[in-house]
Amino acid sequence: MSTGVENRRSLIAILPGDGIGSEVTEQAERVIREAADLFGLAFDIRHAAVGGAAIDGDGDPLPDETLELCQRADAVLLGAVGGPQWSDPEASVRPEEGLLRLRSSLGLFANLRPIRPLVSLRHASPVRAELLEGVDILFVRELTGGLYFGPRGRSESSAFDTCVYSEEEVARVARVAGRLATTRRAKVTSVDKANVLDTSRLWRVTVERIFRDEFPAVELEHCLVDAAAMHLISRPATFDVILTENLFGDILSDEGSVLCGSLGMLPSASLGEGPVGLYEPVHGSAPDIAESGTANPYAAILCVAMMLRHSFDNEAAARAIEAAVELAVEDGLLTADIAYGASPLGTVAAADAVLDRLEACAGESTGGSHKPVEA
Ligand code: NAD
Numbered sequence: 183m184s185t186g187v188e189n190r191r192s193l194i195a196i197l198p199g200d201g202i203g204s205e206v207t208e209q210a211e212r213v214i215r216e217a218a219d220l221f222g223l224a225f226d227i228r229h230a231a232v233g234g235a236a237i238d239g240d241g242d243p244l245p246d247e248t249l250e251l252c253q254r255a256d257a258v259l260l261g262a263v264g265g266p267q268w269s270d271p272e273a274s275v276r277p278e279e280g281l282l283r284l285r286s287s288l289g290l291f292a293n294l295r296p297i298r299p300l301v302s303l304r305h306a307s308p309v310r311a312e313l314l315e316g317v318d319i320l321f322v323r324e325l326t327g328g329l330y331f332g333p334r335g336r337s338e339s340s341a342f343d344t345c346v347y348s349e350e351e352v353a354r355v356a357r358v359a360g361r362l363a364t365t366r367r368a369k370v371t372s373v374d375k376a377n378v379l380d381t382s383r384l385w386r387v388t389v390e391r392i393f394r395d396e397f398p399a400v401e402l403e404h405c406l407v408d409a410a411a412m413h414l415i416s417r418p419a420t421f422d423v424i425l426t427e428n429l430f431g432d433i434l435s436d437e438g439s440v441l442c443g444s445l446g447m448l449p450s451a452s453l454g455e456g457p458v459g460l461y462e463p464v465h466g467s468a469p470d471i472a473e474s475g476t477a478n479p480y481a482a483i484l485c486v487a488m489m490l491r492h493s494f495d496n497e498a499a500a501r502a503i504e505a506a507v508e509l510a511v512e513d514g515l516l517t518a519d520i521a522y523g524a525s526p527l528g529t530v531a532a533a534d535a536v537l538d539r540l541e542a543c544a545g546e547s548t549g550g551s552h553k554p555v556e557a
């Protein structure tokens with residue numbers, strides 16, 4: 183007899199947010215639904231407001247009902263938050279606060295940002311093709327500490343933000359990097375600014391200890407952030423996992439996106455020790471192209487793949503979605519940010535291209551029994 187528990191539908195919360203956020207999550211939702219059909223999965227999908235849209239609604243960028251929905255959910259997909267209409271430096275509340283509170287409330291301290299340039303998109307990167315050969319980087323960005331969350335303040339003529347890290351905050355994200363590195367090429371580059379900052383010195387000794395005691399088979403190197411910014415472009419293929427603190431990870435991952443051709447290609451997963459995962463494209467609300475129907479939906483669609491992998495342990499479905507995106511790109515079905523000369527597709531047509539290829543890819547990805555853990 184069924185208890186009903188095993189039939190529970192997994193709950194996915196979708197928070198479209200602002201600007202292109204709603205345009206790309208709408209397309210990602212179509213992919214979730216199609217993947218559910220193809221792989222026999224049952225999802226209960228709910229929507230809620232976040233960011234500027236939520237400020238306009240009830241003055242709060244993370245309304246209680248949105249947070250409660252996310253706390254109950256198995257996974258959350260967030261589009262993007264922010265925009266010029268909420269960006270007055272004197273504003274008392276900003277859309278971005280909603281996202282930061284969400285990450286922090288859900289305890290999502292590890293943000294995984296894979297950088298795997300597709301061969302067929304090399305034309306879209308300003309970096310020379312031969313430097314892109316073999317590039318496969320995984321950023322593990324600390325997400326709930328550092329300058330984003332330390333004490334801060336502002337008076338008429340001065341302001342301060344404080345960077346604070348505890349040993350435990352560093353240790354737990356270092357362990358995530360270590361575990362993931364053992365499923366990859368077993369190399370971690372820890373990026374800090376230990377020549378100047380005390381938080382970076384704590385970061386460095388803590389990371390050193392964790393890898394010595396817990397991941398002796400992983401090669402660990404340290405790199406100062408300014409040099410790392412340069413090496414990321416001059417020799418990207420030499421990196422495997424890049425472990426870094428919150429602000430450095432934010433900046434370096436946008437820089438890393440040029441290796442893939444566009445920010446519009448980069449998904450991310452924000453994970454913690456709790457049961458909920460948050461999946462967010464690395465890009466923002468792109469006010470310059472919002473409402474034009476031209477945004478690249480591939481990052482948001484690739485977030486669905488990461489969600490299926492990390493929250494629903496469905497590697498086959500994740501791979502099918504990744505393969506469908508790759509095939510669409512190989513077939514030249516490109517949005518304006520990556521088209522360079524070819525005639526570009528709009529947001530909906532690009533998602534159509536993925537959906538058209540998903541069934542065939544699903545057939546192939548369930549055919550094999552290979553199930554590596556990947557970012
Ligand atoms: P952005 O990432 O929104 O855009 C940077 C550039 O990349 C723009 O030229 C934009 O058109 C382009 N771009 C980004 N995503 C694209 C896509 N999917 N397809 C095609 N082109 C794309 O960064 P910004 O302009 O500096 O910030 C705009 C707002 O977004 C700000 O309010 C910022 O705080 C917010 N933001 C939010 C998130 C998030 O919610 N996760 C992330 C980054 C920035």
Ligand code: IPM
Binds near residue numbers: 263
């Ligand atoms: C990102 C964004 C956010 C961050 C902003 C919107 C708070 O830039 O996810 O990369 O800085 O973490």
Ligand code: MN
Binds near residue numbers: 433
């Ligand atoms: Mn960012």
